[in-house]
Amino acid sequence: MDVREIRKQFPILDQEVNGHPLVYLDSAATSQKPIQVIEALDDYYRGYNSNVHRGVHTLGTRATDGYEGAREKVRKFINASSMEEVIFTRGTTTALNLVAKSYGMANVSTGDEIVITYMEHHSNIIPWQQLAKATGATLKYIPLQEDGTITLEDVRATITSKTKIVSIMQVSNVLGTMNPIKEITQIAHEFGAIMVVDGAQAAPHMKVDVQDLECDFFAFSGHKMCAPTGIGVLYGKKHLLEEMEPVEFGGEMIDFVGLYESTWKELPWKFEGGTPIIAGAIGLGAAIDFLEQIGLNHIEKHEHKLAAYALExxxxxxxxxxxxxxxxxxxxxxxxxxxxxxxxxxxATVLDAEGIAVRAGHHCAQPLMKWLNVSATARASFYLYNTEEDIDKLVEGVVKTKEYFSDVF
Incomplete structure (x- = not known):
């Protein structure tokens, strides 16, 4: 990877903030967008803006080809077995809610268990809380080790024959923990449970193979992987999706509508009611092209190197x-x-005055903050366009902040 050449593809990085060159260290919240993605959006709106599937005119055909072409790019990106298993959503949150509301409401009942961990993002906690309340199920948490990891022994001790759903993030947005999803999936399946994976912090940074993971559902967002906001993906095994009912009803997702009864389109469209996120999907396809040209393995290796350097x-x-x-x-x-x-x-405020963007707060992980015994933390997150010089500036900024508050108080 030539990071300096990669940085040239991101126009937003070439600016000053508060009189200093921008050091963007908040990619876990949202990534910046390369010129290829920006141009793909511009090309769509300037050249072939139209609705998809419904029209036979030229612009509609081009828009449909772009939208469905993006679905095929996603399929290859995560190695799904068919395009029918790729549902476009607004993001990870929407995808996880879809699973909870559709699969969960039909398959979870009183006395059943839903298993998650203390490190989960709110998007992978609240839908299961609501499902447990609605069905009378029990929500259980796999305990964390002192370093913020989980052990397979604790996974086995928490999942039981009553467990119907296990839902765990592949990578923690706070701790950076990389969970052994494949092994956890095998344990969940041994007990007859399905495995749901929050892949929001995984898909942008490492090669994901849903068939190798053997997970039943996998959710991720485009905006964390160089794509526009408002577009995400739910992967689901075909036989499960076929059994599930839609949670949004209206245009686009129907086959036949009568006065009192309606039927749905086949997969994947029965879950994509209304005018879909056309530009977002096209932008996501362009982002996938960009990332794969660089190579997810190279990106992961680069980020691990940065993390090790930052820790040191x-x-x-x-x-x-x-x-x-x-x-x-x-x-x-x-x-x-x-x-x-x-x-x-x-x-974070003092660092911002130095042009350094980091995240501060509970990071949508309040149960984890409680486990850490803190109210909030600061977070520096890296991506393919960051360098060791960025980390050096962060360290200088932290030292400067520490000295400033030491002098004041």
């Missing part, structure tokens, strides 16, 4: 607490931390 540099700062696994290969490309006597929001 930041561990030398006195009064620094760093959360998550420290062992190489167990942490994805982010570092979540706190500085003694400095609130994360104050830290």
């Amino acid at each position: 540099r930041m561990s030398s700062i006195k009064g620094m607490s760093i959360y998550g696994p420290k062992e190489p290969g167990k942490r994805a490309g982010l570092v979540t931390f706190n500085v003694d006597d400095v609130h994360p929001h104050d830290l």
Whole structure:
């Protein structure tokens, strides 16, 4: 990877913020967009903006080809067995809610169990809370080890014959923990449960093969992987999707509508009611082309190198607490931390004055914050366009912030 050449593909990075060159370290929240994706959106709106599937005119045909072509790119990207298993959604949140509302309501009842972990994003907690309340099921949590990892022994001790759904993130957006999804899936299947994977922090950064993982559902968002906001994907095994009912009803997803009864289109369209996210899907297809040209394996290796470098540099700062696994290969490309006597929001504000963008807060993971015994943390997250120089500037900014608050108080 030639990171300096890659950076040239991202126009937003070539600017100053508060009089300093921008150092963008918030890609876990949303990634920046390369010129290829921006041009794909511009090309659609300028050249063939039209609705899909319904029209026979030239613009409609081009739009449909672009939309369905993007679906095929997604299929290959995650190695789904067919395009019927790829549902376009607004993002990971919508995809997980779809599974909970459709599959969950039909297959979970009183006395059943739903299993998740303490590290989950709110999007992978609240839908299951609501499902448990609606059905009388029990929501259970796999415990975490001191370093923020989970063990397969604890997975086996938590999942039982009553478990119907296991839903776990592949990569933690706070701890950077990389969970052993394939092994957890095998355990879930041994007990007759289905496996749902929140892949929001995985799909942008590593090669995902849903057939190898053997998971039943896999959800991810486009905006975290160089694509536009408002587009995401739910992968589901075909036989499960065929049994599920839609959760949105209206145009596009119907086959026949009568006065009192209606029937649905076949997969995948029965889950895509209304005018779909056409431009977003086309942009996602362009983002996949861009990432695959570079290579997901190269991106993952680059980010792991950055994470290791960041851990080394930041561990030398006195009064620094760093959360998550420290062992190489167990942490994805982010570092979540706190500085003694400095609130994360104050830290992020001072860093912003230096042109450094990091995230501060609970990161949509309040149960995990409680487990960590903190109210909030700061997080620096890396992507293919970041460099070791970015981390050096972060370290300088943290030291400067620490000294500033030491002088003030």
